[in-house]
Amino acid sequence: MHTVPGYVLRGVCTSLILASLLLFVFTNKHNYDRVDICITYALLSGAAGLDIVALTMLLVSDLAVISITTRLIQLGKKDENSIVSRFLEKIQSSKNPKWSESMSQYNLIDFCLNKRPAYVNLTVRILGVPDVLDHFLCTSYELVDTSLKHFIFTELKRKSKSANDSKSIKMLCSCRGSWVLEDRGYQNQLGWSVDSEFDESLLLWHIATDICYNYKSEVNGEGANHANTAQPDYRKMSRHISDYMLYLLVVQPSMMSSMAGIGLIRYRDTCAEAKIFFPRQKSKDKLIKARRMLREVDIGVDPKYVKGDRSKSVLFDAVKLAKQLDELPNKWMIIGEVWVELLSYSASHCRGNAHAARLSKGGELLMFVWFLMVHLGLGEQFCIEAGHASAKLIVDK
Known part of the structure; x- marks a missing residue:
C-alpha cells in the first residue's frame, strides 16, 4: 500500500x-x-x-x-x-503523540476494598459486564517520568554487560528476579519468591510491595528521605511498576498469555481470600487498616494449612515476603530491581502479535522495554548461534 x-x-x-x-x-x-x-x-x-x-x-x-x-x-x-x-x-x-508516556495502574488490595453498591452489582450481573466495569473503575494512570525511564535503562544496561553469548542471553532473558537477588546476595533468603511460576511471583511481589509501601513507619524510613537526597525514589518507582504489571495480568491478559499460566485463577482466589479477610467497613482509613491487618498476620503458620490445597491464593505468602523485605537495609532498591527484571521478562516473552496490537493503539511501556532490550543485546529472538554474536548497542554515559 x-x-x-x-x-x-x-x-x-x-x-x-x-x-x-x-x-x-x-x-x-x-x-x-x-x-x-x-x-x-x-x-x-x-x-x-x-x-x-x-x-x-x-x-x-x-x-x-x-x-x-x-x-x-x-x-x-x-x-x-x-x-x-x-x-x-x-x-x-x-498529530497527537502516539504514546501518552503513561502507564496504567491496577492495585489488588484497592480493588478488594472497593465495594460496589448492591444495585450496581445486580445491574452489571444482568448485563454480563462485571469485569469490564471493574477494569474501568479500578484503573488509573501514572506518568512514566524521566527518573523511571533512567532506572529501567540503567538496570537493563547493567544486565547487558553479562550478555556475552547466546547461552548467557537466554539465561538472562529467563530470569524473573533471581539474577538480581543472586547479584545482591539475597538469593538464599528471598529466592523462594521468584522460583515459583511467573504469575505467582508477580502476585507475591505485588502484594508485598503494596504492604511495604503503605507501612506507616515509612515516614521515618528509606522512602521519606528522597526529598532531601539525590537518590532515586525506588519506593515510588517500585509501586508504579508493580501496579502496572498487575494491570497487564488482569486487564491485558493477551500480553501475558504466553507466561501467565493460571494467573487469572490465582488472582481471583487471592481476591476472594482478601475480601473474606478484610472487615466490611466504610471508614475513610479502611485502606490503612487493611494493610495494618495484613502486617499483623502470624507467618509462623504455613499459609497452605490456612487456605487449604485447592485455593491458589498467595495473600499470606505475600505477607511473609513483605516481612522478609522489611529486614533488608536497602529493601526499596532491591524491590525496584526485581520489578525491572520481572518487567523485562514479560517484555521478552510477550508474543510479537500482542506487541503489534498495542502498537496500533499508541504503544505500551512493555513494548518499549522490549525494543530497548534488543538494542542492548538482550533480545533472545535475535541471538545468532554461529559465532555467538548478537545485536548490541554500545552506550556510554
Whole structure:
C-alpha cells in the first residue's frame, strides 16, 4: 500500500467513485423512483466520503511522510524552508503523540476494598459486564517520568554487560528476579519468591510491595528521605511498576498469555481470600487498616494449612515476603530491581502479535522495554548461534 503503485491505485479508485457520483448527478433521472434516487445518492456519497478520508489518511500517514522526506533527501531537494518541508512538518506537529508516556495502574488490595453498591452489582450481573466495569473503575494512570525511564535503562544496561553469548542471553532473558537477588546476595533468603511460576511471583511481589509501601513507619524510613537526597525514589518507582504489571495480568491478559499460566485463577482466589479477610467497613482509613491487618498476620503458620490445597491464593505468602523485605537495609532498591527484571521478562516473552496490537493503539511501556532490550543485546529472538554474536548497542554515559 505504501508504494508508488499503491498511492496511484488509491487515487484512481477515489477518482472513479467521484466520477460515478458526478455522472449520476448530471444524468437524467426522471424515469427513476425518488426513493431509489435518494438511496443511490446516499451510497455514492458515502463511498466517496470514505475513499477521500482513506486517501487523506494514506497521504499524511507516518510512512508516507517518511517516504517523501527520504525521497527528497535522495534527490538533494530537502530544504527546511521549502513549502513541502514546512507542510510535512506541520502534518507531523498536528498529530497527537502516539504514546501518552503513561502507564496504567491496577492495585489488588484497592480493588478488594472497593465495594460496589448492591444495585450496581445486580445491574452489571444482568448485563454480563462485571469485569469490564471493574477494569474501568479500578484503573488509573501514572506518568512514566524521566527518573523511571533512567532506572529501567540503567538496570537493563547493567544486565547487558553479562550478555556475552547466546547461552548467557537466554539465561538472562529467563530470569524473573533471581539474577538480581543472586547479584545482591539475597538469593538464599528471598529466592523462594521468584522460583515459583511467573504469575505467582508477580502476585507475591505485588502484594508485598503494596504492604511495604503503605507501612506507616515509612515516614521515618528509606522512602521519606528522597526529598532531601539525590537518590532515586525506588519506593515510588517500585509501586508504579508493580501496579502496572498487575494491570497487564488482569486487564491485558493477551500480553501475558504466553507466561501467565493460571494467573487469572490465582488472582481471583487471592481476591476472594482478601475480601473474606478484610472487615466490611466504610471508614475513610479502611485502606490503612487493611494493610495494618495484613502486617499483623502470624507467618509462623504455613499459609497452605490456612487456605487449604485447592485455593491458589498467595495473600499470606505475600505477607511473609513483605516481612522478609522489611529486614533488608536497602529493601526499596532491591524491590525496584526485581520489578525491572520481572518487567523485562514479560517484555521478552510477550508474543510479537500482542506487541503489534498495542502498537496500533499508541504503544505500551512493555513494548518499549522490549525494543530497548534488543538494542542492548538482550533480545533472545535475535541471538545468532554461529559465532555467538548478537545485536548490541554500545552506550556510554
